[in-house]
Amino acid sequence: MKVLVPIKRVVDYNVKVRVKADNTGVDLANVKMAMNPFCEIAVEEAVRLKEKGVVTEIVAVSIGPKTAQEQLRTAMALGADRSILVETDEDVQPLGIAKALKAIVDEEKPELVILGKQAIDGDNNQTGQMLAALAGMPQGTFASEVNVADGKVKVTREIDGGLQTVELSLPAVVTTDLRLNEPRYASLPNIMKAKKKPLDTKTAADLGVDLTPRVTTEKVEAPAERQAGIIVGSVDELVEKLKNEAKVI
Amino acid sequence: MSVLVYAEHDNAALNKVTLSVVAAAKEIGGDITVLVAGKGCGAVAEEAAKVDGVSKVLCADNDAYEHQLAENIGDLVAEVGADYSHILAAATTTGKNFAPRAAALLDVAQISEISDVIDADTFKRPIYAGNAIATVKCGDAKKVITVRGTSFDGVAAEGGSASVENIDVAKDAGISSFVGEELAKSDRPELTSAEIVISGGRGMGNGDNFEILYKLADKLGAGVGASRAAVDAGFVPNDMQVGQTGKIVAPNLYVAVGISGAIQHLAGMKDSKVIVAINKDEEAPIFQVADYGLVADLFEAVPELDGKL
Numbered sequence: 050m051k052v053l054v055p056i057k058r059v060v061d062y063n064v065k066v067r068v069k070a071d072n073t074g075v076d077l078a079n080v081k082m083a084m085n086p087f088c089e090i091a092v093e094e095a096v097r098l099k100e101k102g103v104v105t106e107i108v109a110v111s112i113g114p115k116t117a118q119e120q121l122r123t124a125m126a127l128g129a130d131r132s133i134l135v136e137t138d139e140d141v142q143p144l145g146i147a148k149a150l151k152a153i154v155d156e157e158k159p160e161l162v163i164l165g166k167q168a169i170d171g172d173n174n175q176t177g178q179m180l181a182a183l184a185g186m187p188q189g190t191f192a193s194e195v196n197v198a199d200g201k202v203k204v205t206r207e208i209d210g211g212l213q214t215v216e217l218s219l220p221a222v223v224t225t226d227l228r229l230n231e232p233r234y235a236s237l238p239n240i241m242k243a244k245k246k247p248l249d250t251k252t253a254a255d256l257g258v259d260l261t262p263r264v265t266t267e268k269v270e271a272p273a274e275r276q277a278g279i280i281v282g283s284v285d286e287l288v289e290k291l292k293n294e295a296k297v298i
Numbered sequence: 299m300s301v302l303v304y305a306e307h308d309n310a311a312l313n314k315v316t317l318s319v320v321a322a323a324k325e326i327g328g329d330i331t332v333l334v335a336g337k338g339c340g341a342v343a344e345e346a347a348k349v350d351g352v353s354k355v356l357c358a359d360n361d362a363y364e365h366q367l368a369e370n371i372g373d374l375v376a377e378v379g380a381d382y383s384h385i386l387a388a389a390t391t392t393g394k395n396f397a398p399r400a401a402a403l404l405d406v407a408q409i410s411e412i413s414d415v416i417d418a419d420t421f422k423r424p425i426y427a428g429n430a431i432a433t434v435k436c437g438d439a440k441k442v443i444t445v446r447g448t449s450f451d452g453v454a455a456e457g458g459s460a461s462v463e464n465i466d467v468a469k470d471a472g473i474s475s476f477v478g479e480e481l482a483k484s485d486r487p488e489l490t491s492a493e494i495v496i497s498g499g500r501g502m503g504n505g506d507n508f509e510i511l512y513k514l515a516d517k518l519g520a521g522v523g524a525s526r527a528a529v530d531a532g533f534v535p536n537d538m539q540v541g542q543t544g545k546i547v548a549p550n551l552y553v554a555v556g557i558s559g560a561i562q563h564l565a566g567m568k569d570s571k572v573i574v575a576i577n578k579d580e581e582a583p584i585f586q587v588a589d590y591g592l593v594a595d596l597f598e599a600v601p602e603l604d605g606k607l
Contacts, residue, residue: 065561066426075430143398144407172425173410178368178398187369187474190395193536203477208391209490209545211537214477215367227543228536263407267420268433275568278589280580284602287574287592295572295589297494297551298518298607
């Protein structure tokens with residue numbers, strides 16, 4: 050079966066982002082960029098399914114700037130067979146991305162779409178669900194375990210109260226949570242090989258989709274800073290402060 | 299303006315987070331209708347009808363909604379929601395599951411996890427793991443929104459007298475089914491609604507050592523959480539995780555025990571009213587956000603604290 054893995058180029062998760070002085074956004078100049086961590090988990094899951102013989106082809110796709118080619122090359126170094134970049138300089142938002150992915154799904158006809166549950170920049174947690182709705186597919190979101198068998202996929206989901214398992218007919222959308230797997234590192238020979246793997250570039254117009262943002266960002270501010278309090282000398286002092294000063298116990 | 303609030307529940311009782319979503323709905327303005335979808339959820343609908351500020355409750359009682367499958371709930375909310383200017387759900391794993399689906403079906407954007415209402419079109423929400431707060435404006439005719447429960451003080455659970463209307467809309471997409479669930483069983487309060495939360499980190503050493511936190515928590519009526527490091531190390535299950543990738547909590551008192559204070563943990567608890575940190579490493583970043591810090595060995599300090607309360 051074919052699996053489609055949509056990925057996103059984001060600020061590297063180790064970077065502490067700073068809000069721009071003019072409050073128009075966060076400062077992304079000269080900041081290290083990387084594949085969104087949840088997307089790495091999605092690529093890894095697809096590769097493991099291929100290693101198990103369940104999946105025959107992995108197609109990585111990204112909707113974003115030309116530079117997102119780097120992350121697609123990374124996906125191919127990790128095991129994706131080929132990739133597609135839908136190149137745009139728009140501020141792409143979940144609904145637009147989902148529409149572009151739906152168009153790709155119509156062309157590629159994958160049986161499984163595996164993607165990260167959210168990107169660590171916008172923290173939206175929407176794209177997989179929106180794609181599933183547009184494509185009329187079932188969804189297994191926040192997955193911590195994925196089993197494909199007999200034309201169905203069983204997904205164990207991380208929910209607020211614990212774990213929930215659902216069974217979905219194929220084709221289906223799965224979004225990854227942190228504990229699904231631990232992604233591998235790309236080996237040097239695989240990085241070299243990835244350079245020769247096919248990378249198609251398309252535009253939103255080719256796909257007939259409109260990526261115009263629906264939501265505008267009016268302002269971006271730093272969160273209210275919490276001030277450090279005091280260091281207490283003993284448990285007795287702590288109890289006294291909690292009872293008489295903070296009055297919380 | 300008219301707001302549809304999706305009720306969070308377990309078919310038996312209304313989850314308190316819904317009171318916070320109604321509070322956000324009140325800030326937006328207009329009539330508030332609560333949609334209760336489930337199976338055998340009549341008691342929840344009655345409970346929702348008593349919530350302050352609610353003018354109507356719609357109850358969709360059907361097998362298809364028993365387990366809140368997103369395929370079925372998404373269809374239902376898109377259909378029922380067509381008559382409203384705003385559709386609000388809690389930013390829980392249930393709300394996050396179906397709300398984007400409903401929004402896509404309605405061909406509108408979804409605004410995730412709002413922490414403040416500026417006006418009917420404009421909202422604040424955290425981005426970059428809470429390292430920035432964006433003010434966003436949505437031009438779509440209809441707004442589908444998930445609400446961060448801890449950012450809004452819940453309305454009163456009593457005092458309203460809304461009418462309950464049963465709606466016979468059965469949406470079974472037939473493409474997904476519920477297999478089973480493993481829910482954490484605990485007599486302690488749920489993390490996101492507890493008044494006091496005590497969390498343990500890597501410094502706890504192992505899962506058995508969490509006993510001292512459970513003991514203290516039971517004395518205080520507190521919920522028990524953990525940092526991602528403690529979860530990743532296998533000390534405790536993931537549903538106890540507090541942080542960007544876990545639960546967001548904002549109790550009156552948060553006690554961080556053996557937690558260094560990684561950014562991703564702070565993102566989940568920094569809105570707590572009072573923060574106490576107990577850690578033997580005086581350089582731990584958690585002390586920069588703590589109101590009261592105690593530099594001590596937790597295995598001595600926690601039992602001592604337990605004994606003195």
